Amino acid sequence: MNWLYLVIAIVAEVIATTSLKASDGFTKLLPSLIVVVGYGCTFFFLSLTLRTIPLGVAYAIWSGVGVALVTAIAWVFYGQKLDLAAMVGIGLIVAGVVVLNAFSRASA
Template sequence: MQWIYLGIAIIAEVIATSALKASAEFTRTLPSIIVGVGYLTAFYFLSLTLRTLPVAVVYAIWSGAGIALIALVGWLVLKQSLDAAALCGIGLIVSGVVVLNLFSKSAAH
């Protein structure tokens, strides 16, 4: 169940972060509400995940997946470009999360 909670936390954080630009510095009501609810949801489900998994593992996965997904949203939705350095950096982050999950005894909980 902790992995489902982590997935919900990641998705909620990506939605909230994606709505930040549309909130226009919190001057637009609906996007601002999405940001607030999204982050509250993300942190709530992140806290549930931390009941059973180590914080280092959870945070590495949460932040790594969030970075990759936000970059994807920026590219697909906001039409922001990703250069070779950005793609390489994101690839290294994702690789680190994969290594952590496959080989770390901490992730085995």
């Protein structure tokens, strides 16, 4: 169940972070509400995750997957340009999360 909580925390964070741009500096009500509620959900579910998953592992997965997803969404929906260095960097972040989950005993 704790891994599900982490997935929910990641999805909520990605929605909230993506909505920051749409909130236009908190001048638009609906996107601003999505940001506040999204981050509230994020930290609630992340706190539930930390009951059994070590802090460093949970944070590495949460932030790494979040960065990759937000970057992909910004590329698709906001036309953000990614050069080769950006794509390699995002790939390394994803690779780090995979290595942490697949080979590290710290995530057990």
